[in-house]
Amino acid sequence: MEKPVVLLAEELSPATIDALGPDFEIRQTDGADRSQLLPAIADVDAILVRSATKVDAEAIAAAKKLKVIARAGVGLDNVDIKAATQAGVMVVNAPTSNIISAAELTIGHILGLARNIAAANAALKAGEWKRSRYTGTELYEKKVGIIGLGRIGALIAARLQAFETQILAYDPYVTSARAAQLNVKLVSLDELLEQSDFITIHMPKTPETMGMIGAEAFDKMKDTAYVVNVARGGLIDEDALHTALKEGKIAGAAIDVFVKEPSTDLPFFAFDNVVVTPHLGASTEEAQEKAGISVAKSVRLALAGELVPDA
Numbered sequence: 001m002e003k004p005v006v007l008l009a010e011e012l013s014p015a016t017i018d019a020l021g022p023d024f025e026i027r028q029t030d031g032a033d034r035s036q037l038l039p040a041i042a043d044v045d046a047i048l049v050r051s052a053t054k055v056d057a058e059a060i061a062a063a064k065k066l067k068v069i070a071r072a073g074v075g076l077d078n079v080d081i082k083a084a085t086q087a088g089v090m091v092v093n094a095p096t097s098n099i100i101s102a103a104e105l106t107i108g109h110i111l112g113l114a115r116n117i118a119a120a121n122a123a124l125k126a127g128e129w130k131r132s133r134y135t136g137t138e139l140y141e142k143k144v145g146i147i148g149l150g151r152i153g154a155l156i157a158a159r160l161q162a163f164e165t166q167i168l169a170y171d172p173y174v175t176s177a178r179a180a181q182l183n184v185k186l187v188s189l190d191e192l193l194e195q196s197d198f199i200t201i202h203m204p205k206t207p208e209t210m211g212m213i214g215a216e217a218f219d220k221m222k223d224t225a226y227v228v229n230v231a232r233g234g235l236i237d238e239d240a241l242h243t244a245l246k247e248g249k250i251a252g253a254a255i256d257v258f259v260k261e262p263s264t265d266l267p268f269f270a271f272d273n274v275v276v277t278p279h280l281g282a283s284t285e286e287a288q289e290k291a292g293i294s295v296a297k298s299v300r301l302a303l304a305g306e307l308v309p310d311a
């Protein structure tokens with residue numbers, strides 16, 4: 001009997017293949033390259049992706065045997081869920097696999113900005129010993145504003161307690177009891193923007209959240225504020241960020257995600273007080289292993305016609 005075919009459209013942890021086991025034919029392709037993806041998806045039963053593969057209506061229409069789209073990560077914004085549902089294709093993800101990694105990268109970026117680590121590193125390697133130029137700021141007693149107090153936001157809040165920061169959060173879906181449990185003060189978005197010394201955003205990408213930090217939001221921030229985005233490109237409007245940096249409306253930014261990925265030469269990369277990383281939030285051995293194993297198990301269950309439990 002022919003084995004069901006599982007297409008790995010991006011580089012996934014080797015644990016993914018181990019967890020799939022011997023019952024499948026495994027194929028690989030570069031899902032970011034449409035000319036490879038569309039023919040490759042045509043006759044597979046399941047596809048496994050990270051964030052670079054767009055499983056949109058066109059790809060789903062090309063996939064005549066497809067039963068499962070598995071996203072080895074949290075965000076489902078690269079999958080057309082409506083088109084999948086209409087085609088009877090199940091969509092699964094791994095919603096907790098990389099939340100610790102994303103939270104830790106956020107803390108890393110906050111500390112990196114506070115202490116100018118990236119800029120000082122670049123200067124020293126270029127032969128410049130400039131101690132006073134890179135005088136930083138402590139986190140101690142500073143206000144950190146978290147936009148979106150979901151799973152990742154809550155982990156960040158817990159980790160920030162160790163630095164004895166004051167944590168503000170904006171999240172219309174979080175109760176004050178939950179905020180109190182996390183030792184976080186719930187505030188309006190405007191209050192958060194006006195009062196925070198560090199602002200970090202952890203929202204999903206939806207039509208409502210795209211561009212939510214734009215020119216108006218930057219105008220409300222302190223000119224000593226630092227901004228971090230490891231969530232999704234475009235939550236912070238890239239042109240507004242560029243203008244805010246140019247006009248000294250903020251002290252700096254750390255950006256891990258971009259409207260267009262890959263992006264290697266955006267105008268705001270030129271600022272010394274901007275740190276950029278290439279969408280590394282989920283890129284740890286642990287997160288990739290957890291994501292791969294989680295979606296491999298879901299694919300096994302789904303292709304066996306069994307119930308896939310909520311992760």
Ligand code: MLT
Nearest residue numbers: 050051073074075098282
């Ligand atoms: C996510 O949404 O989980 C991350 O963007 C995952 C990834 O980088 O693959």
